[in-house]
Amino acid sequence: MARFIFITGGVVSSLGKGLASAALGALLQARGFSVRLRKLDPYLNVDPGTMSPFEHGEVFVTDDGAETDLDLGHYERFTGVAARQTDSVSSGRIYSTVLEKERRGDYLGKTIQVIPHVTNEIKDFIGIGEDEVDFMLCEIGGTVGDIEGLPFFEAIRQFSQDKPRGQCIFMHLTLLPYIAASGELKTKPTQHSVKELRSIGIAPDVLVCRSEGPIPAKEREKLALFCNVRPDSVIAAQDLKSIYEAPLAYHREGLDQAVLDAFNISPAPKPDLARWDDVADRVYNPEGEVKVAIVGKYTQLEDAYKSIAEALTHGGMANRVKVKIEWVDAELFDREDAAPHLEGFHAILVPGGFGERGTEGKIKAAQFARERKIPYLGICLGMQMAVIEAARNAAKLTDAGSEEFDHEAGKKRFTPVVYHLKEWVQGNHKVERKVGDDKGGTMRLGAYDAALKDGSKVAEVYGTNAIEERHRHRYEVDIKYKDQLEEQGLIFSGMSPDGRLPEIVEWKDHPWFIGVQFHPELKSKPFAPHPLFRDFVRAAVETSRLV
Numbered sequence: 001m002a003r004f005i006f007i008t009g010g011v012v013s014s015l016g017k018g019l020a021s022a023a024l025g026a027l028l029q030a031r032g033f034s035v036r037l038r039k040l041d042p043y044l045n046v047d048p049g050t051m052s053p054f055e056h057g058e059v060f061v062t063d064d065g066a067e068t069d070l071d072l073g074h075y076e077r078f079t080g081v082a083a084r085q086t087d088s089v090s091s092g093r094i095y096s097t098v099l100e101k102e103r104r105g106d107y108l109g110k111t112i113q114v115i116p117h118v119t120n121e122i123k124d125f126i127g128i129g130e131d132e133v134d135f136m137l138c139e140i141g142g143t144v145g146d147i148e149g150l151p152f153f154e155a156i157r158q159f160s161q162d163k164p165r166g167q168c169i170f171m172h173l174t175l176l177p178y179i180a181a182s183g184e185l186k187t188k189p190t191q192h193s194v195k196e197l198r199s200i201g202i203a204p205d206v207l208v209c210r211s212e213g214p215i216p217a218k219e220r221e222k223l224a225l226f227c228n229v230r231p232d233s234v235i236a237a238q239d240l241k242s243i244y245e246a247p248l249a250y251h252r253e254g255l256d257q258a259v260l261d262a263f264n265i266s267p268a269p270k271p272d273l274a275r276w277d278d279v280a281d282r283v284y285n286p287e288g289e290v291k292v293a294i295v296g297k298y299t300q301l302e303d304a305y306k307s308i309a310e311a312l313t314h315g316g317m318a319n320r321v322k323v324k325i326e327w328v329d330a331e332l333f334d335r336e337d338a339a340p341h342l343e344g345f346h347a348i349l350v351p352g353g354f355g356e357r358g359t360e361g362k363i364k365a366a367q368f369a370r371e372r373k374i375p376y377l378g379i380c381l382g383m384q385m386a387v388i389e390a391a392r393n394a395a396k397l398t399d400a401g402s403e404e405f406d407h408e409a410g411k412k413r414f415t416p417v418v419y420h421l422k423e424w425v426q427g428n429h430k431v432e433r434k435v436g437d438d439k440g441g442t443m444r445l446g447a448y449d450a451a452l453k454d455g456s457k458v459a460e461v462y463g464t465n466a467i468e469e470r471h472r473h474r475y476e477v478d479i480k481y482k483d484q485l486e487e488q489g490l491i492f493s494g495m496s497p498d499g500r501l502p503e504i505v506e507w508k509d510h511p512w513f514i515g516v517q518f519h520p521e522l523k524s525k526p527f528a529p530h531p532l533f534r535d536f537v538r539a540a541v542e543t544s545r546l547v
């Protein structure tokens with residue numbers, strides 16, 4: 001049966017709780033334990049699928065088709081354990097389940113209350129699959145004291161009481177602000193945060209403190225004394241140049257040891273950190289640099305493209321170069337010529353996105369990359385825009401466009417080279433959708449197979465003809481334009497196994513131009529860079545040698 005580690009946060013948000021959880025997961029793995037990480041989010045959305053990327057950053061999609069919090073991306077990147085539907089839950093999801101049960105009469109006429117009905121639902125969720133792993137790490141979103149978070153805190157308190165002694169521990173992440181005027185790290189906010197936690201019945205076993213510099217012994221003792229933790233369980237989390245040093249840094253600080261001590265696991269198995277030593281060496285000692293433009297819409301918030309940025313970093317690590325990313329707002333090209341903004345980049349990436357805004361600019365970016373023979377990777381919407389560019393400028397279908405934009409505008413302005421996908425095959429059953437369906441959870445989501453064409457660039461990059469990648473889209477390139485576009489040199493080099501849905505296109509006679517309908521970035525890991533990103537960065541390195 002799993003041991004449980006509950007990770008909570010205090011003082012302020014955005015302290016890197018997800019990263020600390022992911023790094024701890026990696027360290028436990030390095031000591032030979034199996035782990036699973038879960039995220040419990042107090043907001044009322046049923047899932048983050050319908051939230052704007054500006055609000056909440058990227059939506060991370062799992063193999064089994066859940067639209068989840070971007071922290072699950074950190075978990076996967078650090079542990080390599082594929083996240084599942086049952087690794088992410090929100091208050092919205094919990095409440096909607098409770099209300100469904102109430103409507104069905106499952107509660108036999110009882111009054112439905114936060115305690116025990118909502119808390120029981122949360123506890124059931126936490127315990128799913130507990131026999132499968134050695135450690136289950138559950139991160140609670142938000143900070144202690146948030147109104148929405150209370151049922152979650154109450155549920156984890158109860159959960160630890162329900163289990164035998166010593167099977168659950170609590171780790172609390174806080175901030176030690178540095179006051180320049182007095183030259184001191186301040187412990188008071190942390191003391192208050194722990195006090196708040198204890199007032200709801202949770203006493204932290206491990207305290208992780210974010211700070212700009214090391215924590216002096218005096219402050220450490222004070223924290224231990226006032227927060228009732230052992231001094232060696234006060235862990236400093238200093239700012240790092242790369243997140244990929246986090247497992248090593250936390251290990252140096254003694255986080256994994258403190259956790260194993262809290263569980264009384266003795267003697268603790270020795271860690272093997274070779275994987276992370278290699279990762280850190282590649283991040284910190286690049287032998288060159290390439291510049292990649294990401295031409296997108298949500299460029300003000302980098303978290304909106306989190307996995308893409310990380311996958312590019314992994315591609316850089318595979319080639320021992322630093323990938324310098326520049327965010328280019330696609331809407332700029334509505335007003336200005338793209339060329340002056342894109343010259344000087346060694347590769348161009350057009351990411352996924354929704355809605356018409358910025359799409360003409362993305363089409364121009366694809367055209368620039370095709371004509372100038374600059375490596376191009378189009379992801380999801382980025383592939384669709386590359387196909388529209390090919391249709392308009394190479395196949396002379398000048399009014400080519402996507403039904404997505406016609407739906408929004410309420411009139412037909414384009415020849416729909418990209419159309420609204422209303423049925424497809426999943427495993428051995430047919431999935432159907434209607435116009436006007438709910439927006440949440442109704443896209444073509446999760447892992448689907450694709451068959452790659454013999455002798456194509458992608459087959460060479462992947463080193464295989466059969467792949468499985470994660471999807472999140474509602475629109476699709478229309479197969480009926482295949483011959484017309486292939487005549488121009490845009491090869492449909494990856495298809496769904498039934499041959500109906502174009503999954504990958506690539507330009508013949510171009511050093512590297514690939515568009516994919518799926519999201520390869522979601523499966524890339526620092527210790528196992530995704531082949532498309534590895535080879536895209538390799539192509540960028542080649543371009544950099546030419547200029």
Ligand code: GLN
Binds near residue numbers: 351352354404476
């Ligand atoms: N908006 C497009 C679609 O729904 C692309 C989605 C995406 O880029 N993830 O098909």
